[in-house]
Amino acid sequence: MKGWPAWTVFVKEWVDALRDRRTLAVVLLSSVLMGPLVLIALSGLVASFESRAERREVVLDGIEHAPTLVNYLQRQGFAVKPAPEGFEQKLRRSELGDPVLVVPKDFESALRRAEVPVLVLVSDSANKRSEAGSGRLQRLVAGFNRERSTLALALRGVSGEVLEPVRLGEKDLANPQTRGTQITGMLPFFVLMAVLYGALNAALDTTAGERERGSLEPLLMNPASPLSLVLGKSAAVSAVALLIAVLSCFSFIPAQWLLRSDTLAALFQFGWREALWFVAIIAPFAAALSALLMAVAIRCRSVKEAQASSAVLILAVSLLPLVGLLNPGGEERWHLWVPALAQNTLMTRVLKGEALGLEPVVITLAVCAVLALLGVGFVARVLRRAAVR
Template sequence: MKPPVLTIFLKEMRETLREKRTVGLLLLFTMMYPVMIGVILNQVIDRNTRSEREGIDLAVIGAARAPTLMAQLKQKNITVIDTAPMDEPAIQAKLQEGKVAGVLRLSDKFTDNYTAMRPARVELWYDSAAEKHAQRREIEDVLEAYGANVASARLLAHGVSPATLAPIEVQRYDTGTNASRSAGFIGSMLSMLFFPAFFCGMSAAVDSTAGERERRSLEVLMAQPARAWEIVSGKWLMAAALAVIGLTLELILAHVVLSWIPLEELGMAWSLSWAEVAMVCIVAVPLALLAAALQIALAMNAKSFKEAQSLLSIVLLLPMLPGVVVSMMDLKTSLWMYAVPMLSNQTLLRELSKGVDVGALPFLLTFVSGTLPALAIVAFASWRMKSERYVLAV
């Protein structure tokens, strides 16, 4: 004979899986976010590396007036397109075609001013609405370097060392690794990966409590030889199982996507191993248990199915609060963060993505921080189930 908890668990799971549309939507929402992360990062990588792959086309009006500048542009993989003189409307029309990153126009008096050591005007025309910001920055860097070289040469010609204009020399040494540089950017995106723990089991939790009470099927279930804690535990484990499945699938898919994307193109890295991902999934199980317990307890105390849905929709905002508060206060990672549900999972994954050896204690605290509140809430829900006021929705 099966234990009552297992019987109730299987009964609730069977009824939930019959709703194929609901299950399909849950799977869609679970897989959508990792795929979205992959698409966004791919777009960022493509935008930042496009100039290296395709080169930069620059239309230059009056290129013959500055041969040294043209040579420096070509050294930086910038293709100089010698262009006939154009007025402003013609330049705007050329930029709107999107074939060049900008139009460089040297004034008619460029050579005279350059020879007389007066500022020689160079006009850089560009379209700020076009997605060529990185290419424009490279062109501006060449122009600044050209101006600095000319200034140094003129100082030397007058017997003045260019070092006079640089009283200090700053040397920068970056000790950050690719993983640590990526932690801030990727960590902000990964915090959302744990939300399936809260929305994958929500529908089942509401339907198995407030829904069954409205349909009067809960009275039949309570008439069976099963104690209140067994009924609550069966429903709780069913909702938690859905949350665990959704959360695990999302973490695995996110790991596959981030491992496949060439993050090194952005100076980033995703250094988690499959063993570390498995550990993150294991310590995330109590988070799913806590979410399911909270949803079961709140839905049980709602007077109707609609009230339970509305209440739990608001509760979905609670997991966001710890991460938002920590980011707003700009707090450094501390041991106490691993004792706060949801925040502990986000902090653990962020530190692992940095390549930090966190040790065993953060894993233990993350596991316990979700397990103990979950058991306490289930105990409260079991006590609540014994009340006739609950069954009759009084």
């Protein structure tokens, strides 16, 4: 090999990786498009809930027994519909998307006697459409109760304010960008998965794949040192993983244009700035992950064996980002020392509009650099031994 052996190996491996179009197509579909598709599907679900709420309909069973309640609901701008026959079965089968308020026959007479009639709210927690409307019905019944109580007190010359001796105000400390992480908080996970599966196929093919095809031994007969070969291979795998990550990050920008829910569209704040920060944060992790996958696969004699051996690493990268979600205490300092979890933490900070800080960036860079050096060193050592044989 003339010139710089590492560069020559890098170009060769990069061309080979891009030539495998079938694998690239699978990776692109599974890693790059998965996040936007999930967001679009989620926006469709939320949009259906919003459209149902905009219809402002209430379903009552025994509508003829409660003219007072019907009058109140109509004054609130709701259309009152009678419940269909067999509504419980329809709720169970998700054929009915609205909860049903069951009115007893003695509703009006009980109100006149100052008794407390019992209204039954029928819904199915497995039926998400009906479950979403239950809260609205509960608020309407609570408003009806307040109105009846206020009128009863007014007839006795008592102010209705005695029912509310204390008023509660709300103050939300989260800015709009922080509230948006309720939706965009899933993006770091999709980007990490894109890096993982982008590096996986290339790392396994350039190590165990070459050994299985019998092309690794002839490569070692070249005058280039094993370290140069490993550096070129590792750089190519990292470049493939980073390419998939870049496509994944920037795919969320046009995905926003397809959101059907106005609520999600208002909360979803992800632009070019956030995408560029994501790429900068994920690049060192791509290099470290590529080196580790190559270190796992270099001792395997086939791609299938390498896939089985790398299952633990794949599982760790997939589960570590979930630690931040399952930790009720929020972000902790040790999160920055754990790969994948550290990148998820920093990307979440970007989404919240918070400053990353110099120390967290240095820590994550140092950890990724150490892991990359260990992985490259291990692979070079194995190749050196194979060359000696």
